[in-house]
Amino acid sequence: MSPLRLAVIHTSPATVDLFARLIAEQLPQARITNILDDSVLPQLRENGGRVEEIAPRWRQYARIARDGGAQLILNACSSIGELCEPVARELGIPVIRVDAAMAAQAVQRGPRIAVAATLASTLRPTCDLLAQAALAQGRAVTVQAKLAAGAYEALMAGDRAGHDDLVAATLAEAAGEAEVVVLAQASMARVLPRLAAADQARCLVSPPLAVASLVSAARSL
Missing domain, CATH: 3.40.50.1860 (Rossmann fold)
Structure with a gap:
């Protein structure tokens, strides 16, 4: 074969x-x-x-x-x-x-969902996908966008530590406000070990x- x-x-x-x-x-x-x-x-x-x-x-x-x-x-x-x-x-x-499977799982886990990203251009398609997944499953959800402002610029400037600091702070804030935190970019996942265990458990990554x-x-x- x-x-x-x-x-x-x-x-x-x-x-x-x-x-x-x-x-x-x-x-x-x-x-x-x-x-x-x-x-x-x-x-x-x-x-x-x-x-x-x-x-x-x-x-x-x-x-x-x-x-x-x-x-x-x-x-x-x-x-x-x-x-x-x-x-x-x-x-x-x-x-x-x-991110299709991640979106489907996110709407199953709770009605309050936060979407975290370092690029504003990534927030809209991810939020739209979550809305579509909720509609397909017949669930009502609220989706809040969380932009890690400055993180992408820091990464492009070679400041990986600065990027990670901003992402970690955004994810921790999102986890305190929502039942599920969707990481809109796969590259953000490496920051998860910096979060408290309870906050990590709320986060979903796509890969x-x-x-x-x-x-x-x-x-x-």
């Missing part, structure tokens, strides 16, 4: 090794192709989050992956998750949205749940 062939489309180098490790743990025989465009997030930050400007080239990345033999695609960026469904229909292969969805999709091929 031929090995499973996967493609992961990234918008940050920070997610490349993370997903490679998680996928290797769950699907050790899979062959992974990584496609990285680190200009996407800066562009969304500058254009006010207009995903339609990104759509043509992201669609092309997905088509290249499919034409290269990928049977499944994982979109590792929550800021452009809305592109997954239409591209999957167009290409005829599953395209996994990195493990996204890979579980990838495994489930692989079994259905």
